[in-house]
Amino acid sequence: MAFVITIDGPSGSGKGTIASRLAAQLGWRCLDSGALYRLLGYAAEQSGVSLDNGARLAEIALGMKIEFQQDKILLDGKDVSLAIRTEQAGNAASKVAAVPEVRTALLEWQRACAIEPGLVADGRDMGSVVFPFADVKIFLDASAEERARRRYNQLIEKGLSANLGSLIAEISERDDRDRNRSVAPLKAPEGALIVDSTALSIDEVLKRVMDRVRKALPDLN
Numbered sequence: 001m002a003f004v005i006t007i008d009g010p011s012g013s014g015k016g017t018i019a020s021r022l023a024a025q026l027g028w029r030c031l032d033s034g035a036l037y038r039l040l041g042y043a044a045e046q047s048g049v050s051l052d053n054g055a056r057l058a059e060i061a062l063g064m065k066i067e068f069q070q071d072k073i074l075l076d077g078k079d080v081s082l083a084i085r086t087e088q089a090g091n092a093a094s095k096v097a098a099v100p101e102v103r104t105a106l107l108e109w110q111r112a113c114a115i116e117p118g119l120v121a122d123g124r125d126m127g128s129v130v131f132p133f134a135d136v137k138i139f140l141d142a143s144a145e146e147r148a149r150r151r152y153n154q155l156i157e158k159g160l161s162a163n164l165g166s167l168i169a170e171i172s173e174r175d176d177r178d179r180n181r182s183v184a185p186l187k188a189p190e191g192a193l194i195v196d197s198t199a200l201s202i203d204e205v206l207k208r209v210m211d212r213v214r215k216a217l218p219d220l221n
């Protein structure tokens with residue numbers, strides 16, 4: 001069976017960065033589960049479907065043709081990499097992610113990503129719901145202000161517009177929705193290593209995570 005490492009945490013805590021660096025180091029596959037919810041939120045908005053219409057959202061979710069390429073994400077053949085990274089897309093993702101039918105529709109797709117030799121999966125419910133038997137579980141956190149600062153720099157680097165004050169408010173609102181929804185809420189899964197990255201560099205976080213991985217999987221090179 002494939003090894004699975006899960007990395008959960010709130011927006012901007014560094015999950016994606018750590019997950020992709022770890023997966024590259026191990027030569028494993030990486031699952032950015034947030035991208036699935038972003039794609040669905042984007043697709044729903046494009047077709048004018050309400051972000052709380054469970055039946056229609058599940059239908060769209062099951063019909064999405066998704067291709068993760070090196071630096072691109074294609075939805076039904078169209079490059080939507082930039083479009084799904086805006087804060088608007090993040091908020092739409094957070095809204096559709098609170099709909100139970102959506103979570104059911106996306107569950108098997110995510111589980112099918114656990115192929116040999118291993119998977120690093122990042123999101124909100126990777127260790128709690130999607131891969132409860134994961135070999136290593138990490139929960140990454142950071143203060144809302146630091147996460148908003150990181151998101152601001154990231155958006156500006158991508159050539160997108162951003163305002164730090166609104167980002168702090170949006171991140172806090174999204175945290176609240178993600179933590180307090182009735183299905184698969186954001187929380188540290190039992191047994192997870194909790195890392196607060198507020199004052200840590202990416203390399204320092206990666207080292208702590210890697211130490212935990214080596215402890216759990218001593219046969220790794």
Ligand SMILES: Nc1ncnc2c1ncn2[C@@H]1O[C@H](COP(=O)(O)OP(=O)(O)OP(=O)(O)O)[C@@H](O)[C@H]1O
Pocket residue numbers: 009010011012013014015016017018034150151153154197200201202205
């Ligand atoms: N420890 C860190 N110190 C400084 N910057 C960091 C750190 N970790 C990540 N970053 C930067 O913060 C930004 C957000 O990181 P990343 O996209 O990995 O977060 P995320 O948790 O996956 O967010 P989201 O869930 O919204 O996709 C990136 O630009 C990344 O380079």
Ligand SMILES: Nc1ccn([C@H]2C[C@H](O)[C@@H](COP(=O)(O)O)O2)c(=O)n1
Pocket residue numbers: 011012033034035037038090093094097098122123124125126174178
């Ligand atoms: N496993 C997941 C992944 C993501 N979501 C939701 C909640 C987030 O606000 C939104 C966007 O995720 P991001 O790209 O910022 O990681 O998607 C979720 O509920 N479960």
